[in-house]
Amino acid sequence: MAFRADLKVCFSDIDHAGIVYYPRFLHYFHVALEELFSSELGIDYPTVLNKYRVGFPTVHLETDFRHPLRYGDLIQVEVSVLDIGQTSVTWGYTTYKRGEPEIVVVSGHNVTVCLNMDTFRKTELPEWLRQRLTDYQKKYA
Structure with a gap:
């Protein structure tokens, strides 16, 4: 089973x-993504942003809503790596x-582009991160 972040409404x-x-589901997706970095990829998301100066803005998003959630519900957001491109990553989410x-x-996916945080220009995915994402993708394929 792929990584699941435990959250509360x-x-x-x-x-x-x-x-x-x-x-708010988009926020849940991103929180789960940040948790995946530290839990599965072995690096905190703030370190990726602040030390390595690599960001991942969303450029495309699709979401399907199936059942409502209410205040106090406990949820799990599963994160998968659907595709790893030269400069982009497609993430999948199932709640x-x-x-x-x-x-x-709720389910959905988003495409993020690898961004140099100093120039705000698209850049290739760093090899160290590509390898970690590939390993995660293979682990839960």
């Missing part, structure tokens, strides 16, 4: 209808309510 995540406001691993609540 907070009061600030819900809308007037009492369910998670849809943009489950904890204790109900067979029911997909």
Whole structure:
């Protein structure tokens, strides 16, 4: 099973209808991605940004919403590496309510481009990161 981040739906995540406001799922995806870096890739995301000066802005995003979540729900966001390009990474996300691993609540994917944080220009994925992502991808293929 691919890496799953355990998260909790907070009061600030819900809308007037009492369910998670849809943009919050994008936040959950990113939080899970940051957790993947430290848990599976062996490097903290802030280190990637601040020390190695590599960022990953999203350039494309697709999301499917299947079931609502409410305040206090415990969730798991699974992160997969779908594709590793020369300058981009496509990430996959599947969200489950904890204790109900067979029911997909939200799924999606986004494409990020490798960015030099000093010049804000697209750059090739560093080889050290490419190898870690490839190893993770193979581990959960």
